[in-house]
Amino acid sequence: MAALLVVCVTMLAMVSKGLTVPAGARQGRDRLTAEFLTDYLNQQQRLPVQGPVEVPNWPRHDLELGEVAGVDVMPNGDVMIFHRGERSWEADTFDDLTNALPESKRINITRSTLVRLRANSGQVVDSFGANKFYVPHGLTIDKKGNLWLTDVGTDQIFRIPSGQTEPDLVLGEKFVPGNDDTHFCKPTDVAVADNGDFFVADGYCNSRVLKFSSDGALLGKFGMDTRGVGVDSPYSMNVPHSLALIEDLDILCVADRENQRVLCYNAGLGDTKFGQFNRTLVPGGEIGQVYGLAYDPNAAVMYVAALLSQMPVMNRGFSYSPARAFTYDLEGNYLGGWGYISPSEAETGPSIPHDIAVSPNGNDVYIADVLQHAVHKFTEPQNKNYLA
Numbered sequence: 001m002a003a004l005l006v007v008c009v010t011m012l013a014m015v016s017k018g019l020t021v022p023a024g025a026r027q028g029r030d031r032l033t034a035e036f037l038t039d040y041l042n043q044q045q046r047l048p049v050q051g052p053v054e055v056p057n058w059p060r061h062d063l064e065l066g067e068v069a070g071v072d073v074m075p076n077g078d079v080m081i082f083h084r085g086e087r088s089w090e091a092d093t094f095d096d097l098t099n100a101l102p103e104s105k106r107i108n109i110t111r112s113t114l115v116r117l118r119a120n121s122g123q124v125v126d127s128f129g130a131n132k133f134y135v136p137h138g139l140t141i142d143k144k145g146n147l148w149l150t151d152v153g154t155d156q157i158f159r160i161p162s163g164q165t166e167p168d169l170v171l172g173e174k175f176v177p178g179n180d181d182t183h184f185c186k187p188t189d190v191a192v193a194d195n196g197d198f199f200v201a202d203g204y205c206n207s208r209v210l211k212f213s214s215d216g217a218l219l220g221k222f223g224m225d226t227r228g229v230g231v232d233s234p235y236s237m238n239v240p241h242s243l244a245l246i247e248d249l250d251i252l253c254v255a256d257r258e259n260q261r262v263l264c265y266n267a268g269l270g271d272t273k274f275g276q277f278n279r280t281l282v283p284g285g286e287i288g289q290v291y292g293l294a295y296d297p298n299a300a301v302m303y304v305a306a307l308l309s310q311m312p313v314m315n316r317g318f319s320y321s322p323a324r325a326f327t328y329d330l331e332g333n334y335l336g337g338w339g340y341i342s343p344s345e346a347e348t349g350p351s352i353p354h355d356i357a358v359s360p361n362g363n364d365v366y367i368a369d370v371l372q373h374a375v376h377k378f379t380e381p382q383n384k385n386y387l388a
C-alpha cells in the first residue's frame, strides 16, 4: 500500500508539472518517456549543484543488489548496505486490513541482505543476512559498529553486535503487527545515543516514535495518539521514515515523510523531557516527501534525502527542484540541493532516495536508491557551486 502510495504521489507531482505521466509508471523500472526526460533534464541543467558531488563509477563492480532500503557507514569507513535481494515491496505485499505479511508471502530471502564494501573501491569485503529478513527496511550503525535493522515484513527491530551476524536484541513479535509497547507495525528506522539509549520510528501504520534503554526497556513514546490533534501539529506524523539524533543539542529529528517535513523533538538524554517539540528543520512541502536523514556533527549540517521532486522549492529563490538530496543547517536554513539523477539513471525509471548516510569523518555521503537498486557515493560536501 505504501509503495503504491509513493508511486501515485510521484505521478500526481508529474501531472501538476504538466509532464507526461509514463504509461505503466506503477512498474518501478519502466522507462520514462522521452518527452518527460527531455523536459526534466532541460530543467536540471539550469541549476547548480550546491553540496556533495557524485563519485563516478562507484562501486566499480555491479553488486547485483535488490531494492536497497538502507545504507550506513561503519566506524572504520566501510559502507554497509541493507537490501531486499529477490524480494520487492509491491502493492499487494501486505494484507491491507491487518498490515501483516500474509503467510503466502513469508518466503526467505535467500541472498545476503547485508553487504559490506570498502569505501574507496566499493569492493565487497563481507556479506551475510540470508534467510533472516523478509522486507528489509532501516539500517543504522552506532559508534561502536553495532548494526540496528528494521524489518517491515516481520514488524521487528534487531541489534547485531559489531563483527557478528546474529542479533543480541530483538524487539517486536515476528509477523504480528501491533501498537502496544512490545509490538510494532512496519518500523522504519533506529537512532542510537552514546549512552546506548535508542529511538525507534514506528513506522508505516503507527506513526509514533519510541525511546528505549540499551536493554530494550521502554522509556517513552510520542506521536501515537493524534485524536484531536490537527494536521499542523508536530505530534500528527504520517509515516516517520527516518531518524537523526543530534546529541550536542539533545534533539531527535524525524523525517515525517508523507507530511513532507523534518521536525525535531527533545531527546531527553539530558535535562529535557523526551518528545517535546523543539524545532522545524524542513517545513512541510518544501522539498517533497522526506525519506532519509543523516546528521554530520563535523559540519553541523543535516543531509536530507527527498523524493525526486517536481514540487516548487518554496521561498528559496527558485521554482523547480529535481534534486534528490539537500543540505540544511540546524536552524533550518537551506544550504543547497544536490544528488541530481543522471540521464542514464533517469532512463531506467523512477528514483526514490530511500536512505542517506554520512561517513564518520564527514567527507563522504551515500544515497541508497530503492527503485534504482543502487547506492551512490558523493564527496566534497563543502562544494558550493558546481554546474551539473
Ligand SMILES: *[C@@H]1O[C@H](CO)[C@@H](O)[C@H](O)[C@H]1NC(C)=O
Residues within 6 Å of the ligand: 108, 131, 132
Ligand atoms: C528459511 O530460513 C530458516 C532460517 O532462518 C531456515 O530454518 C528454513 O529452513 C528456511 N526455509 C526454507 C524453505 O528454506
Ligand SMILES: *[C@@H]1O[C@H](CO)[C@@H](O)[C@H](O)[C@H]1NC(C)=O
Residues within 6 Å of the ligand: 248, 249, 250, 251, 266, 276, 277, 278, 279
Ligand atoms: C530546543 O533545543 C535547544 C538545544 O538543546 C534548547 O536550548 C531549547 O531550549 C529547546 N527548545 C525547546 C522549546 O525545548
